[in-house]
Amino acid sequence: MKYPFIALWLIIIGVSLSAAAPAATGIFHPFAHDCATTDNVPAGKPAVYLISSSSQYDESIIDEIETVFSRQGYAVDSRYLDQHPTPLGYVNTDDIRAATLIKALTDDNVKYLWFVRGGSGALNLYPYLYRSRNKIAASSPKVLIGFSDVTVLHHFINNVIKWPSVHGILASYNREMYDVRKEEQVSMYSSISQIFRTVANGMTYTGIEPLNLPAFAGGQGIVNGGNLTLMQSLFSTRYEKSYADKVLLMEDTGVTYKQLDRTLHQLEYMKTFRPKAVIFGQFYPIVADKKERDLYRYVLQDFARRVDFPVYYYPEFGHGKTNQPFILGQRMTIQCNKHYRYCSLTQPPINAASSA
Known part of the structure; x- marks a missing residue:
């Protein structure tokens, strides 16, 4: 080498910069370790509070959930996870x-309340929630996120407290968690990330199949519903609400x-079941073949x-591999065109003035 001293000096300087770069603000270093922690959560993003109000969950996944959310820029608070499984397999x-759920719903620090899993047992909590409805309604609005057994909790929040919520993925079952486990x-x-985009921007879905002639007219209504078994559990109870203005x-x-x-057939025979529309999601098993x-x-x-209200099919939400989010307690517009086979649906953001 022609200039050995200069080469040695450059090597020394390069090593020094390499060692300093990961700690230096604004310096790019291609080999710095990208470690996601709650320390690097951007200011202004509210924490995600985890909760589980139904069946017991695997406690070993909580650390993984926290890591996954921190990579999205969100801190995770697990203070409302309180698991001591009962003989029936409920978390408590x-x-x-x-009491745990009511405490979370009345905590003004909570913005996002994300359920770890569903299962069963949430229906049992309805009387407790209803007795505390005034206390809950006086608190700051929360965005509840989840599906399956969470359906009855959405029903309470949407129809009694009048907050919108998100029918969508659980904290333990989503693309990011599948990539890990x-x-x-x-x-x-x-x-x-799709949940946060839906909350902030609303959403539009295409490929909504009309299943009867009334469906081609489209329409509007407030979105409710979720898991049919849980909806059925509220039929003819004192907690059942009117379906007249609802897209279910x-x-x-x-x-x-x-x-x-x-x-x-039970729905068809009900005297009170007259919704604006019904949108069916996935009912078949996740491993079902085409025949099934x-x-x-x-x-x-x-x-x-057999019915005279609009019915649509969109098997992109539910217990399948894809679970598109919907904003419950929020207005939906369904648009169809006689020249096209499929319809589209649109919802505004969760903070829009059109929310119920």
Whole structure:
């Protein structure tokens, strides 16, 4: 080498810069370790509060959930996770689960309340919540996020407290968690970031299939619903609400097509069931072949032929690999065109003036 001293000097300077760069603000270093922690959460982003009010969950996943959310720029607060499983497999007794949920719902520091999992048992909490409705309503609005057994909690929040909420992925089942664990396929194609985009910007979905003639007219209504089994559990109870102005989402899992057919006949026979529209999501098992999927679609199509309100099919939400978010308690507009096979639906952001 012609200039050995200069080369040695450059090597020394390069090593010094390499060692300093990761700690220096604004200096790019390609080999610095990108470690996601709550320390680097951008200012202005509210924390995500985890909660679980139904079946017991695997406690080992909480650290992974915190890591996944921190990579999205959100701190995670787990103070409302209180698990001492009961003989029925709920996270805790009814009164303790209710007290924990009410405490979270009345905490003015909470903006996002994200459920770790569903399962069963949330219906038991409704009387406790209803007795505390005035206290909850006086608190700052929260965005509840989840689906499945969370449906009854959405129902309370949307129809009694009048807050919008998000029917969407659970904190433990989503694309980011699947990338980490490679286990549960539910919601494996649906991302945490999509929830925040939906809250901030609203959403538009295409590919909504009209199943009967009234559906081609489109329409508007306030979105409610979720898991059909949980919706059915509120029928003819003192907590059931009017369906007159509602666009109802319906999905389910673990229900055979014959059981689904029976439930839909029950809906047809109900005197009070007159919604603005029904949008069916996924009912078939996640591993179903085409023949099985077609059987479920046949049941839905047959129901649509028998009723005179709009019925649509959009198997992109529910217990499948894709679980598109919807804003419950928020207005939806459905638009169709006679020249096209499919319709579209739109919802404004969660803080828009049109929310219920």
